[in-house]
Amino acid sequence: EDGGGAASAGATRVHLAAAPAGVTRAPEHGALVNAAMVVARILRRFAKDHFSPVPRDFAQNPAPPSADSIEAAAMAQGGGASRVRVLTQNTWALPIFPDVQERVAGFCAVLARGEWDVVIMQELAMKREINAIIEAGKRGGLVYHHHFIQGVGFPIWLDVMGTGLLVLSRFPIVDAMYRRYSVNGFPHKIEHSDFFGAKGIGMVRLALGGPAGRGLDVYCTHLHARYCDPPPPPKGYVTRDGVRVTWNESKNPLSYDEYASHRAAQAFEAAKFIAATRDPRNLCVLAGDLNMPEKSAGATMVRRLAGRLRDSFREVSDADGFTIDAPDNVHTPAVGAEPPQRIDYVLWSPPTLGTSSGSPRASGGRWWVESSEVCRFVADVKGRRTHVSDHFGVGTELRYAKPGDGVALAQARRRPRPPPSDDAVDIAAVQEACRVVELGVADAAARQYKRQMRALVAVGLLLVMLWALHIDALPDSGLLPALLRGPLMVLLAAYAVGELIMGQYFNKDERFAMQEVLAEMRITVNAMRSGWLRG
Numbered sequence: 001e002d003g004g005g006a007a008s009a010g011a012t013r014v015h016l017a018a019a020p021a022g023v024t025r026a027p028e029h030g031a032l033v034n035a036a037m038v039v040a041r042i043l044r045r046f047a048k049d050h051f052s053p054v055p056r057d058f059a060q061n062p063a064p065p066s067a068d069s070i071e072a073a074a075m076a077q078g079g080g081a082s083r084v085r086v087l088t089q090n091t092w093a094l095p096i097f098p099d100v101q102e103r104v105a106g107f108c109a110v111l112a113r114g115e116w117d118v119v120i121m122q123e124l125a126m127k128r129e130i131n132a133i134i135e136a137g138k139r140g141g142l143v144y145h146h147h148f149i150q151g152v153g154f155p156i157w158l159d160v161m162g163t164g165l166l167v168l169s170r171f172p173i174v175d176a177m178y179r180r181y182s183v184n185g186f187p188h189k190i191e192h193s194d195f196f197g198a199k200g201i202g203m204v205r206l207a208l209g210g211p212a213g214r215g216l217d218v219y220c221t222h223l224h225a226r227y228c229d230p231p232p233p234p235k236g237y238v239t240r241d242g243v244r245v246t247w248n249e250s251k252n253p254l255s256y257d258e259y260a261s262h263r264a265a266q267a268f269e270a271a272k273f274i275a276a277t278r279d280p281r282n283l284c285v286l287a288g289d290l291n292m293p294e295k296s297a298g299a300t301m302v303r304r305l306a307g308r309l310r311d312s313f314r315e316v317s318d319a320d321g322f323t324i325d326a327p328d329n330v331h332t333p334a335v336g337a338e339p340p341q342r343i344d345y346v347l348w349s350p351p352t353l354g355t356s357s358g359s360p361r362a363s364g365g366r367w368w369v370e371s372s373e374v375c376r377f378v379a380d381v382k383g384r385r386t387h388v389s390d391h392f393g394v395g396t397e398l399r400y401a402k403p404g405d406g407v408a409l410a411q412a413r414r415r416p417r418p419p420p421s422d423d424a425v426d427i428a429a430v431q432e433a434c435r436v437v438e439l440g441v442a443d444a445a446a447r448q449y450k451r452q453m454r455a456l457v458a459v460g461l462l463l464v465m466l467w468a469l470h471i472d473a474l475p476d477s478g479l480l481p482a483l484l485r486g487p488l489m490v491l492l493a494a495y496a497v498g499e500l501i502m503g504q505y506f507n508k509d510e511r512f513a514m515q516e517v518l519a520e521m522r523i524t525v526n527a528m529r530s531g532w533l534r535g
Helices: 030-052 066-077 100-112 129-140 262-279 297-305 311-318 405-413 423-470 483-530
Strands: 083-090 116-120 144-148 165-169 173-180 200-205 217-224 238-240 243-246 281-288 344-349 366-375 378-381 385-386 394-401
Touching: 083 217, 083 281, 083 366, 100 129, 100 366, 100 378, 116 217, 116 281, 129 165, 129 200, 144 173, 144 200, 165 217, 173 262, 173 483, 200 262, 217 405, 238 423, 262 281, 262 297, 262 423, 262 483, 281 378, 281 394, 297 423, 311 344, 311 366, 311 394, 344 366, 344 394
Parallel strands: 083 116, 217 281
Antiparallel strands: 083 394, 116 165, 144 165, 173 200, 200 217, 238 243, 281 344, 366 394, 378 385
């Protein structure tokens, strides 16, 4: 069973996490002890990464074979790849998290078994762990890789860099690109670090060869995290035996989730990037941590605007498929856990153009989802078995029925077709995302104004102090000793400059970036209403 149990229709139940058999939870301590242990762990890891040898270069990526040799190998195998096994896993491997090296070692053992053809990872930004995973992937036949290295990671950490996105592949990588999102969190929220991770969407193009298509376009992303508690209970709040079973979204999601508008804008940009760059002759996969439930407006918008992507897990399973805050994940807090959700996906779309005549399905074959499941990988950590991440992974096997393979084609035809997309629902989803981004524009403008006012107040106080000093109105003793005047004036000046930079650069840039995204979203809504974005 995937997802740790079924929830009643239209309701989300908060489960208390219980460790499954053979997997144990870390010992519980008091709040102060836990805080001290976290600080000590971060300091130990910081010292280890800065005062012990760390690989300064990433493992080398081999050059792909020639196109002719790929085609020849494909024909020798009977027409190219007949299956592609895709895994996405948020590794939870930033250096501030517990037991990173041990958990990554457990995931390396999974990769070395060679059970996957393409692996997409998020939250992987340390050279030590990246190189370990690349080498483990090679032992499992994943000889090609690409790490999207934009972003500084944690500014004070020497070997933390990049977006945290890494792709391993059994098939040759023949192209790669990265598109950074227009809005990406706030630079002063260092504890959140999304801004420094340069969130965006990456693409690698893999060569499959044969009539199955020219290749596979793999897109990977990790949308902005949601750093908030669940929204407060609205009117009509429902409980059952004292346990929350549902809540309604606030009319203004920014009231409890300050990054809701950023995530909506990112989702739109990701979908448009896929639609603009995918090769219609290729199989297309989007995998990663979208930080949005499957029925949310943002997730619906991504699936629709990216080219009617299909949810591989939902095609073969009706289970919950929880991937975060799952009750059977030992990293889910036993008390006070947020409602479990499915936010990690393998979305896909078959080629829309044939490889020869240019007509749909010209090759006579067909792609379909053979299987898709939630992957609960475990690792040995200090003598106990634990999950490799606070996220469960999602693994999907896509199969290709070659022309003339009657058995495979019959099996593919027996697979249920996804229900047709509802244009009204799709338009409503994009409109809801528009509303959230519009709220974000107004919020950014308000924050910019407040910072300008605070800067003016600080400058005014500084001018008053300078004027008072000029006329000797401030005595050497009293409320403002002479020793404090200089530092206080420096602090006021620094505060004013900081507020001006945040307001006139970062907040202004955020506001204008979201205004541009909002304008593009409105054009998209109008195009959908008038039928220009059918298909």
